[in-house]
Amino acid sequence: xxxxxxxxxxxxxxxxxxxxxxxxxxxxxxxxxxxxxxxxxxxxxxxxxxxxxxxxxxxxxxxxxxxxxxxxxxxxxxxxxxxxxxxxxxxxxxxxxxxxxxxxxxxxxxxxxxxxxxxxxxxxxxxxxxxxxxxxxxxxxxxxxxxxxxxxxxxxxxxxxxxxxxxxxxxxxxxxxxxxxxxxxxxxxxxxxxxxxxxxxxxxxxxxxxxxxxxxxxxxxxxxxxxxxxxxxxxxxxxxxxxxxxxxxxxxxxxxxxxxxxxxxxxxxxxxxxxxxxxxxxxxxxxxxxxxxxxxxxxxx
Numbered sequence: 001x002x003x004x005x006x007x008x009x010x011x012x013x014x015x016x017x018x019x020x021x022x023x024x025x026x027x028x029x030x031x032x033x034x035x036x037x038x039x040x041x042x043x044x045x046x047x048x049x050x051x052x053x054x055x056x057x058x059x060x061x062x063x064x065x066x067x068x069x070x071x072x073x074x075x076x077x078x079x080x081x082x083x084x085x086x087x088x089x090x091x092x093x094x095x096x097x098x099x100x101x102x103x104x105x106x107x108x109x110x111x112x113x114x115x116x117x118x119x120x121x122x123x124x125x126x127x128x129x130x131x132x133x134x135x136x137x138x139x140x141x142x143x144x145x146x147x148x149x150x151x152x153x154x155x156x157x158x159x160x161x162x163x164x165x166x167x168x169x170x171x172x173x174x175x176x177x178x179x180x181x182x183x184x185x186x187x188x189x190x191x192x193x194x195x196x197x198x199x200x201x202x203x204x205x206x207x208x209x210x211x212x213x214x215x216x217x218x219x220x221x222x223x224x225x226x227x228x229x230x231x232x233x234x235x236x237x238x239x240x241x242x243x244x245x246x247x248x249x250x251x252x253x254x255x256x257x258x259x260x261x262x263x264x265x266x267x268x269x270x271x272x273x274x275x276x277x278x279x280x281x282x283x284x285x286x287x288x289x290x291x292x293x294x295x296x297x298x299x300x301x
Contacts, residue, residue, distance in 0.1 A: 080281030083211025114141020
């Protein structure tokens, strides 16, 4: 067999063998919107979730993005707090288990910060979503995500730079994230909000309202980061527990807990370690001093 003929046969075999490894893409044809997939009926803590791409529209918007893009303007409350914007963002999240829970913090900090999608501030990723594309989250990640989304929504509605949180730079917000995630002694969302001049610690629990941020500890040495919705009371009107929104073992949604001394069976929350805070009006932001705020270096941005 002549060398040229042999070379032609070999080339033909190579083309046949590798033809099935590539998809032809027409760059002039718009990519259609992703078809909905069957939601997770029950999220399992730290399970190996599906790896399919979560449904997005033709612009690449997540369900939360799409909801907020079409939402009506938010009506401010009397004090101009962030709370109405927080509640609007909460409305946007699917609560059917399709946004699952996942928390293996010490093993995944390098690739995942507990948020359902990347959070961008000053042109950089301040918190990373899990690369498995499942929109998974854990509690402090989701509450921080809602905080960031609500801050941006309010700024946009007020005609301000979406990436200007009281003059905070990128590393300020990344440090606030670490205070929020309780990376050091005395840390909490409350500490972060107060330290960066964004709001106040709530001293009188009767002053709390839906949309306040908080974290708490239980008598079994566990804790949770949540957004307050409403109090639960006994027949005498005494506070026994509370309804909240967060990322829970069954996914993003609402939950209820009770104080350990409430007399309600299963109550575990310690009143001493219940720490609420509220982000106030833009007009009431306070100057902050970086030299007086703990610098956390738990992981690189």
